Amino acid sequence: MTQHPTDHWHAPLRHIKGKELSGDTRQTSGMTRLEAVSGRTVGSERVWMGQTHVAPATNSGDHHHGEAETAIYVVSGHPVFVFAEGDAEVRVETEPGDYIFVPPFVPHREENPGTEEAVVVIARSSQEGIVVNLPSLWAPVDEGDVGR
Template identity: 80%
Template sequence: MAKDIGTDARARGAAAWHGRIEHIRGAELRTDTAQTSGMRRFEAVSGKTVGSRRLWMGRTHVAPATGSGDHHHGEAETAIYVVSGHPVFVFADGDAEMRVETEPGDYVFVPPYVPHREENPSPDEEAVVVIARSTQEGIVVNLPSLWAEVERPEPGPA
């Protein structure tokens, strides 16, 4: 028959192998993260806020009739969920600018090191997106143009 070790003892024993869930309220998001002109990034889940090691997540706002500066996110894969507005994601394909026009409920994937920018063509509606990245911090490398040379690490052995 198993002996009841009590609630406190169970909690102490579980602490060795149980983590804790972190709760970040929307009103408590941090703005002391890397920024790009024309947009405001709010950090929610990161190494700084909750100790994450492989994930960054936050929210970005692009004001009406505004575009961000050209930038990339280094080694991070970036997933974007459109909450509101109709943001446009712009990237270079050869000599052409390609435009991905979105609406609420859409998802966008930006591979590592891909130069891009966000635009909000609406004259009166802010665009809001939720962003998740595969690195613990919000890497942002601002660029002079979509065609700027981007330093990428050499691929490692397979």
């Protein structure tokens, strides 16, 4: 549990250098997730922040971020964010300077169809980097597995 300083006006700021980001966080296939601000790194209580890198011509695995809201800022590349809306696959194509909001529990994946690495900065409403990796959302379902 994080201790609160008794003098909130004089609590220290924390500086996390880009070269000091930690990859010691839950990962998803096809991307590298780096942690900067979290309960573990700076004692935050309500925010997690970091970045992800997706190589050219690569897709991440399907995943969601549990109860956390996720805000994404596209730094470089042209990542595509993919989710399901009913039976339809929705693809949100982005460019540097764009923002994406991912509601809690929404399964999605990142794709990078481009020729340069896609880098995004992520902020979550949790002090932990919640990641729940899923089987492919769009894989054919074996009817013998329905209801199991």
